Structure formats: structure tokens, C-alpha cells
Amino acid sequence: MVxxxxxxxxxxxxxxxxxDIQTSKGYRVNNVNNSNFKVIEQEIFDYITxxxxxxxxxxxxxxxxxxxIINFKKELSVEKVKIFLLSLYFLLIPINVWLFIHxxxxxxxxxxxxxxxLNTNAxxxxxxxxxxxxxFIHEGSHILIARMFNIRIEKIGFKFKYYAMPIFFVRVYPTxxxxxxxxxxxxxxxxxLLLLMxxxxxxxxxxxxxxxxxxxxxLLLAIFNYNIFLPTDxxxxxxxxxxxSNLRNEIxxxxxxxxxxNIKVVLKELGIIKLGFYFVYTLLFSLVxxxxxxxxxxxxxxxxx
Numbered sequence: 001m002v003x004x005x006x007x008x009x010x011x012x013x014x015x016x017x018x019x020d021i022q023t024s025k026g027y028r029v030n031n032v033n034n035s036n037f038k039v040i041e042q043e044i045f046d047y048i049t050x051x052x053x054x055x056x057x058x059x060x061x062x063x064x065x066x067x068x069i070i071n072f073k074k075e076l077s078v079e080k081v082k083i084f085l086l087s088l089y090f091l092l093i094p095i096n097v098w099l100f101i102h103x104x105x106x107x108x109x110x111x112x113x114x115x116x117x118l119n120t121n122a123x124x125x126x127x128x129x130x131x132x133x134x135x136f137i138h139e140g141s142h143i144l145i146a147r148m149f150n151i152r153i154e155k156i157g158f159k160f161k162y163y164a165m166p167i168f169f170v171r172v173y174p175t176x177x178x179x180x181x182x183x184x185x186x187x188x189x190x191x192x193l194l195l196l197m198x199x200x201x202x203x204x205x206x207x208x209x210x211x212x213x214x215x216x217x218x219l220l221l222a223i224f225n226y227n228i229f230l231p232t233d234x235x236x237x238x239x240x241x242x243x244x245s246n247l248r249n250e251i252x253x254x255x256x257x258x259x260x261x262n263i264k265v266v267l268k269e270l271g272i273i274k275l276g277f278y279f280v281y282t283l284l285f286s287l288v289x290x291x292x293x294x295x296x297x298x299x300x301x302x303x304x305x
Contacts, residue, residue: 004020004021006018006021007019008176021059021152023051023052024171024173024174025051026174026175026176060153060155063152063153063156066147067147067152075150076149078177078183081183082183085183088194089189092197095197096193108212126209126213126216126217127213127217129211129213129214130214130217130221138168138195138221139156139169140191141187142187142188145183145187146170149180153172154171154173155171157171165230181236182240185233185236185237186237189233189234192218195218195222196218196219199211229281229284229288230285231248235248252285254266254269254275254278255278258279
């Protein structure tokens with residue numbers, strides 16, 4: 001029998017999803033009943049065994065340690081967690097808006113004076129403070145909610161998304177529970193607001209250049225996280241809410257096939273309206289990516305000067 005397998009069951013207690021830890025792949029199980037369960041299970045296990053020969057990943061040690069340390073004895077209610085996160089989210093929004101308005105710091109945030117930017121010590125410390133907040137609060141919140149639902153963390157790391165955007169990330173193992181995935185993504189938006197409130201409160205108290213730098217980067221991240229043309233927390237929350245978690249990949253895949261010369265096949269399958277929407281989305285995604293790439297390049301050039 002194949003080892004390192006996770007099982008998920010539907011509301012009736014039937015096996016509905018199997019996750020292979022070694023290859024980080026999920027397999028949906030349909031129409032399982034007492035008569036054919038063993039047959040279907042064995043077929044899937046045989047398939048998993050063959051897949052492992054072709055694609056076996058090295059387990060992330062950090063993620064493995066976290067899975068062992070953060071281990072809830074009882075899985076929390078998805079609905080209760082959702083209500084708590086939504087309540088916290090709609091509480092933090094007016095608090096942050098009030099802090100901005102009450103202390104009149106819009107100009108300080110959007111128009112940083114040159115003295116602050118040229119203060120290398122404050123700039124570096126501000127960046128470090130921002131990064132620490134991202135790792136322990138933002139990414140940590142994704143980990144905590146995932147483990148509350150007994151979903152294992154696959155990997156924690158850093159990469160350049162689309163070869164340009166530097167990001168820290170948390171990747172969980174596949175799951176068929178879209179509401180769980182929605183909560184895992186949405187908590188990132190809550191964490192952004194919590195960090196924003198923290199930096200705002202500290203800045204109005206101490207008026208430190210370091211805190212101003214951290215506040216600016218956190219505000220940019222909080223705004224950026226609502227970009228629907230990239231796989232942000234907001235995008236993933238909405239797509240999972242509607243049960244369309246793979247929509248972005250589907251759009252890009254169909255457009256790629258169309259550009260390969262298979263446009264007639266794609267058009268027949270999607271229809272002209274849907275394909276047109278896919279093309280518009282891909283175009284806007286490309287423009288956003290180019291805009292970010294140009295701005296990152298300009299920022300690095302300015303720093304080098």
C-alpha cells in the first residue's frame with residue numbers, strides 16, 4: 001500500500017479526495033460506494049505509485065517541523081473561522097481609515113520627503129521591519145489558519161514571481177475544500193490590515209523614519225493584495241468562494257493554446273464571448289506585470305544612484 005497519503009471525505013462520510021504528500025498532487029474520487037471502493041482506491045494508488053517514479057519532491061524540512069508543532073487536536077469550524085475573520089476585517093478597516101484621517105498622515109505616506117529616503121540606516125531598518133512583519137504575521141496567519149483546518153503546509157519560501165516580483169510564500173497541500181482554501185487566502189487581507197494598524201499606531205506615537213518606511217511598504221502591499229490580475233490573497237479568496245480556484249490558470253492556458261495556432265479548437269470549446277473575456281484578462285495581466293517590472297527596475301536604479 002502507498003504511504004504518505006491524506007484522505008478527505010464529503011458530508012456523507014464518503015471518500016472524495018486523496019492527497020499524495022510526496023508529489024503534492026490531489027486526486028478527486030467520484031462515485032465511490034461499498035461495492036467498488038477497493039477497486040477505485042487501488043487504481044488511484046497504482047496511478048500515484050507511477051507518478052512518484054516520475055515526480056517525487058523533497059519534503060520541506062521547515063514545513064514539516066511546523067506541521068508537527070502547530071497541530072490542533074480538533075479541527076475548527078470553517079464557518080466560525082470565516083465569521084471571525086470577516087468581523088475582524090470589517091473592524092480593522094474603519095480603525096485604519098480613522099488613524100489616517102485623524103492624524104492627517106496621507107502626505108507623509110504618499111509623498112515621502114527626500115531626507116527619509118536618503119537616510120540609509122532608517123531605510124534598511126524599515127525594510128527589515130516590513131519583511132519581518134510579512135514573514136511572521138502575514139505568512140504566519142496563512143499557516144495558522146491552514147493548520148486549524150488540519151491542512152498540512154507543503155513549503156515555505158521566497159521566490160521572484162513572474163521573474164520580477166519578490167515574494168515570500170506559503171504553499172499548502174491540495175485540498176478539495178474550497179471554503180477552507182478561501183479562509184486560508186482571506187486571512188492574508190486581515191493580516192495586512194493588522195500590520196497597517198500597528199505601523200500607523202507606532203508611527204503617530206514615535207514619528208520614526210524607520211516606521212514611516214515600514215508603513216509605506218505595508219500600505220503598498222495592502223493595496224496590491226487586491227489586484228485581480230495576479231494570484232493575490234483577494235483573488236484567491238473570491239475564486240475559491242465561487243468554486244473557481246483554477247480559473248486564472250484556465251484562462252492563461254486557453255489563451256496560450258490560441259496563440260499556438262489552435263484558436264479554432266479553443267473558440268469552438270469556449271465561444272467567442274468567453275474567449276474574448278479571456279483575451280482581455282490576459283492582456284490586462286500582461287500590462288500589470290510590465291508596469292510592475294518597469295517600476296521595480298526604476299526603483300533599483302534609483303537606489304544604485
